[in-house]
Amino acid sequence: AQSVAQPEDQVNVAEGNPLTVKCTYSVSGNPYLFWYVQYPNRGLQFLLKYITGDNLVKGSYGFEAEFNKSQTSFHLKKPSALVSDSALYFCAVRDMNNQGGKLIFGQGTELSVKP
Amino acid sequence: DSGVTQTPKHLITATGQRVTLRCSPRSGDLSVYWYQQSLDQGLQFLIQYYNGEERAKGNILERFSAQQFPDLHSELNLSSLELGDSALYFCASSKRQGGNTEAFFGQGTRLTVV
Numbered sequence: 001a002q003s004v005a006q007p008e009d010q011v012n013v014a015e016g017n018p019l020t021v022k023c024t025y026s027v028s029g030n031p032y033l034f035w036y037v038q039y040p041n042r043g044l045q046f047l048l049k050y051i052t053g054d055n056l057v058k059g060s061y062g063f064e065a066e067f068n069k070s071q072t073s074f075h076l077k078k079p080s081a082l083v084s085d086s087a088l089y090f091c092a093v094r095d096m097n098n099q100g101g102k103l104i105f106g107q108g109t110e111l112s113v114k115p
Numbered sequence: 116d117s118g119v120t121q122t123p124k125h126l127i128t129a130t131g132q133r134v135t136l137r138c139s140p141r142s143g144d145l146s147v148y149w150y151q152q153s154l155d156q157g158l159q160f161l162i163q164y165y166n167g168e169e170r171a172k173g174n175i176l177e178r179f180s181a182q183q184f185p186d187l188h189s190e191l192n193l194s195s196l197e198l199g200d201s202a203l204y205f206c207a208s209s210k211r212q213g214g215n216t217e218a219f220f221g222q223g224t225r226l227t228v229v
Contacts, residue, residue, distance in 0.1 A: 042223075043117060043119070043121075043205060043220040043222040044220040046218075049215065049217055051215040090158065094213060094214070094215075095213075101212045101213020101214060102148055102173065103207075104160070105158040106157075108158075
């Protein structure tokens, strides 16, 4: 079965420091991977996606993600965290076995950036 | 603003009742997905429609049903509601189904069953 895992429920970072939110995946074949962010009482906002090509993907709000096939990981990164980055982050993989191609989400990681 | 509109934003209803959640996808998007978000289950896929036809079903209860209309808006019907159905229900849309296209989410409907 295809799945994603986010091993950390919560990540705490000081403002200005680099941040990493981890994601590992399990799929058959080449994955389509996505990161979304959810602010309180809001829907999920698309940040970035990996389809193919360059392993470093750049997205919205200064975020980027590194695809590592050998480690089956797709970690979200930002060089310098902002307090406003505090939110719930979801990693997702496209279900390639299903005609509808739904997104399968990880459990989410709560990012807290302190001043 | 994602361009996906969900109504109502909040809904409080009693056990045993029936409610309808509505979703208007982004202009031009043919695919609509419904998800349920709860604290203990995370984001669970319920059902997907593409251009009016059901294409995939997830862990959707028999008490729940959905449809997509010719104008592409979708409705999720929840009946015989139980306390455990309290959750945030999201609709998402994308131009195609599957592949490399991202899905755009609405702001959700928060359902509280009392």
